[in-house]
Amino acid sequence: MTAIWESPALGGIPLDPRVMAEEVAADLGLLSGSVIEVVRLHLEALDSALSLGVPELLADQLRWQTVRLESAGAPFGPEDVDKAVREALGPHLTPRQLAQVEELQNSAAVLGASGAHADSLVALPVGPAHDYLAAALAGHRDEAIAVVREAMMSEVSVADIMLGILQPAQVELGRLWEAGEISIAHEHYTTAITQLALSLLYPRLLLNRTLLGRSVVATSVGSEAHEVGIRMISDLMEQAGWRTAYLGADVPHADVIERVAQHRADVLAVSATMAGHIRGVRELITLLRADPRCAGVRVLVGGRPFTINPQLADLVGADGWAPGAAEALEICRTWTEDRSRAR
CATH class of the missing domain: 3.40.50.280 (Cobalamin-binding domain)
Structure with missing residues (x-):
């Protein structure tokens, strides 16, 4: 049977992170789906960070957690979530284990800007990728697909369409969701359009290729x-x-x-x-x-x-x-x- 928690510090907790997330959200006074999700992801990131000794995993979570709480109308911030999580974990942990949790949370808070490297990879200047994403977020599937078709008609390679249009659009889509600027519905709808675009490109993948035996x-x-x-x-x-x-x-x-x-x-x-x-x-x-x-x-x-x-x-x-x-x-x-x- 697979253990509920991975890290030794949290390994003895009998509750599933999803159940504990609901309890923490209730303690925070806002039992909404968005807050429960924020707390659950916080707990999962905390567990992984403790297991691997990598506080950056929780730090990255904290960065987008702030805007998700704001978009949910929460009257509290990440520091309050940290405290509520420790209080919920407290009855199940030894003083030493609880100190490990607090130490990692503090390290993650200091490393709050550690995701800057990943965010620096996001670049969506005016052009096909921008037009594609703008159309998709506006709910105009045909216009978004037209951007891809136009590139295909212009003999742009499959690789360039994927790497120059679809990939940067998806990266920017994820950033917008993390920032609370778009909903999950927007994210899922746009991703579905991208899956359709990839299907349109697939037949071209098979043209003039040399099999490598790998x-x-x-x-x-x-x-x-x-x-x-x-x-x-x-x-x-x-x-x-x-x-x-x-x-x-x-x-x-x-x-x-x-x-x-x-x-x-x-x-x-x-x-x-x-x-x-x-x-x-x-x-x-x-x-x-x-x-x-x-x-x-x-x-x-x-x-x-x-x-x-x-x-x-x-x-x-x-x-x-x-x-x-x-x-x-x-x-x-x-x-x-x-x-x-x-x-």
Whole structure:
């Protein structure tokens, strides 16, 4: 049976984070869906940060937590959430464990600007990406798709459309959601349009490609709703001549391992966009390493937590990490060349 909490400090707590989040929200005096979500993600990020010794994971959570609380009309801020969380955890922890929690929360508060590196990757100047996102957020699906079609008609490459239009639009979309400037409905609607755009581009991936005899399995860990990035990586690798198996999100670890073995994959590409899902990445990699059928498979990870702290890749047992689709493709190409030279 999988433990509810990953970190030793919180491992003895019998309550699920979702249940505790409701209790904390009630103690804060605002039992709304938005506040419960903020507290749940805080608890999951705290658990991962304690387990790995990486306060940046919680610091990044605190940064967007402020605006989410404001947008929910909460009369309290992150410091109040910190205190309420400690009070809820207190009866289940020893004084030493509670001190660990408070120390990490304080470190995270100091590192509140640690997400600046990731945010610096967001750049959406006036152009196709801006026009695409503006149309999608306005609810004009046809106009958004027209931006992609126009690029296709202008003979813009599939890779350039993905990396120059769709990827920056999705990154900016995530920033807007974190800032509380758009709703979950906006985020889901725009992501659905991007999935449609990727489907329109897919037939072009198969034109004039040279098969490399290499294969990759790509998946997103946990109940990830943000799987567009890993799909782009899978599509671009297919265009580059790789055999690909894109599994999507929320696939049981055992099924991922089975697919890696059946596909005789050279690389397993794994995405996680939330700090609370880092545990799932590590568990998946541990299972992969333990299966003799997957010996020699290299693991590439990506997603915001790894951008915030690239050392997480080593901590979860991965062979490498990539901040974007283009970098992922280059890393896998290098791995292929290294293996060919070793023969």
